[in-house]
Amino acid sequence: MSGAGGTVTGPGAVLPRPFFAGPALEVAQRLLGCVIEHQTAEGIVGVMLTEVEAYEGESDPASHAYRGRSQRNAVMFGPPGHAYVYFTYGMHFCVNLVCMPPGTASAVLLRAGRVVEGAELAASRRAVAGPGGRDLARGPARLCQALAIARGQNGSDVCDPASPLRVRAGTAAGTVPDISQGPRVGVNGAADWPWRFWLAGDPTVSAYRPHVPRRRGRAAPAAAPHAAGRTAARTAARTAGRTDGRTDGRTAARTDGRTDGRTAGDPESVTARPGGDDTMQR
Numbered sequence: 665m666s667g668a669g670g671t672v673t674g675p676g677a678v679l680p681r682p683f684f685a686g687p688a689l690e691v692a693q694r695l696l697g698c699v700i701e702h703q704t705a706e707g708i709v710g711v712m713l714t715e716v717e718a719y720e721g722e723s724d725p726a727s728h729a730y731r732g733r734s735q736r737n738a739v740m741f742g743p744p745g746h747a748y749v750y751f752t753y754g755m756h757f758c759v760n761l762v763c764m765p766p767g768t769a770s771a772v773l774l775r776a777g778r779v780v781e782g783a784e785l786a787a788s789r790r791a792v793a794g795p796g797g798r799d800l801a802r803g804p805a806r807l808c809q810a811l812a813i814a815r816g817q818n819g820s821d822v823c824d825p826a827s828p829l830r831v832r833a834g835t836a837a838g839t840v841p842d843i844s845q846g847p848r849v850g851v852n853g854a855a856d857w858p859w860r861f862w863l864a865g866d867p868t869v870s871a872y873r874p875h876v877p878r879r880r881g882r883a884a885p886a887a888a889p890h891a892a893g894r895t896a897a898r899t900a901a902r903t904a905g906r907t908d909g910r911t912d913g914r915t916a917a918r919t920d921g922r923t924d925g926r927t928a929g930d931p932e933s934v935t936a937r938p939g940g941d942d943t944m945q946r
Contacts, residue, residue, distance in 0.1 A: 679831045681823045684744035688718035688763045688770040692861050695761070695772060697834035697841050699780060702811040704828065709811050710781030711801045712834070713774060715862040715869045717848045719760070721769030725853030729769030740769040745823035749813060756805035759813050761822060761831065775849070775860070777801045778868045779810060786810040796867075803870045849873055 679698065684691055701710035719727040721740065728737045728750065739748040740762055748760040748771050760771035779786045779800045786800045787793045789809050793800050801807040808814070813829070820829040842864040847856055850873055862869045 677833050678825045681745045684763050688772050691763045692716045692718040692772045699832045702829045707785045709786045711777035712780045713777045714866045715776035717773040718859040719771050726851040739819050747820040749818040757808040757814050758804040775804050776870045798867050802868050
């Protein structure tokens with residue numbers, strides 16, 4: 665396998681840093697067939713990459729780095745060959761591999777792959793494996809789950825053979841895979857750019873889905889004039905104290921602590937919303 669600048673990498677060898685020194689559009693295609701592996705206390709899982717997407721930083725409206733450097737995307741502006749891991753939708757992690765020299769943000773999102781080592785361990789981390797283990801790493805969030813990649817792996821040097829998270833050259837040295845390309849999945853900026861690459865015909869490649877704008881809640885319909893009148897009348901009655909006595913009864917019950925549990929202290933009265941960033945460089 666040839667990397668940037670003519671670097672030759674033997675099958676199974678950890679990819680050297682020059683491999684990642686070029687633009688993401690070039691590195692993305694070279695990564696197909698390579699294996700990302702993660703060694704943890706539980707064991708090792710390896711995934712052969714079958715689908716990736718390129719993101720070209722400040723020139724790419726779909727990239728996290730489009731508006732410049734931030735605390736969140738700082739790894740993208742660092743040296744090539746490092747993992748950029750981010751949290752999305754308040755529940756999932758996704759992993760990218762940084763390209764280009766320091767100061768230029770460019771990265772490849774790892775979208776899908778085939779588990780080639782540690783299948784049992786990967787399956788224990790995933791609720792659904794699919795036929796023949798097809799779904800273990802089919803999609804960027806599933807891939808991270810199978811590999812146990814989370815926030816702690818952000819900034820990992822995947823070119824260091826001693827790193828728990830590393831990327832190895834594919835075993836089929838000298839072969840040129842049949843690569844397809846098309847639009848990236850679920851992005852609303854530059855949605856038609858064909859910067860998604862995958863191994864043609866591989867069953868672990870994820871399904872294409874275009875971006876779907878989020879629907880905002882509808883405003884409540886205005887009350888009819890006669891209904892509004894009845895509401896105002898009831899409000900005036902309560903203010904004047906002309907209720908049927910139920911108000912005083914409820915007040916007394918609360919004072920005595922004899923409510924039915926639907927108070928501010930009841931967990932059912934609190935709606936919990938998941939946190940985290942829901943902006944996704946897919």
